[in-house]
Amino acid sequence: MFYSMADATAASATGWLPVFTLLLGAGITLVATVITSLLQHRLTSQRERETRRELRRDQLAERRADFQRETLIQLQEATTDLSRAVGWASGQDETAFEQTGQWGKREHHTDVDVQANVAMGRTLMFMVRLRDRPLRDLVEEFRIQVIQVLGSTDKQHSHRSFANMQDEYEKVQRRLGELLRTLDDEESSTFTG
DSSP, X not given: OOOOHHHHHHHHHXXXXXXXXXXXXXXXXXXXXXXXXXXXXXXXXXXXXXXXHHHHHHXXXXXXXXXXXXXXXXXXXXXXXXXXXXXXXXXXHHHHHHHHSOTXXXXXXXXXXXXXXXXXXXXXXXXXXXXXXXXXXXXXXHHXXXXXXXXXXXXXXXXXXXXXXXXXXXXXXXXXXXXXXXXHHHHHHHHHO
């Protein structure tokens, strides 16, 4: 059996063809695997980034809601303290009027005045933190009426201002209640929906 050179070359080429095909297939598979892994990594990274962003947004929204809730509760207490202190001061004005016949002659710089000043400061501090403009306006009107009562030199003016202050106080408390219920409803819907 004699083979010619052409037969030897053909046999040699035929022997390398399966090896070349195997290597080419392995190379293509390797490249496809690397590309697929890179794409999966990129998609996973994007999803993780988006998830972290959503988590940060949710945490920020939760912190804001908690801050507003705490502010509303503290404002509710501060306006109640202020209303109570003004009531006591007005009572002292009534007593002084009975004794002197003149309105606004009560003794100043008493504990009641200190309590009123502290409550007024707290009310202002919490008012400026509010996100709700209508409530800020109501609280400001309440504060104006408080100032009218405390600064009044006329009994009838003081009584009118006191009645107006009570009306504004009720409006403030109603709005505070609405906002607190809304925050609670939003929080509840987050957990149920």
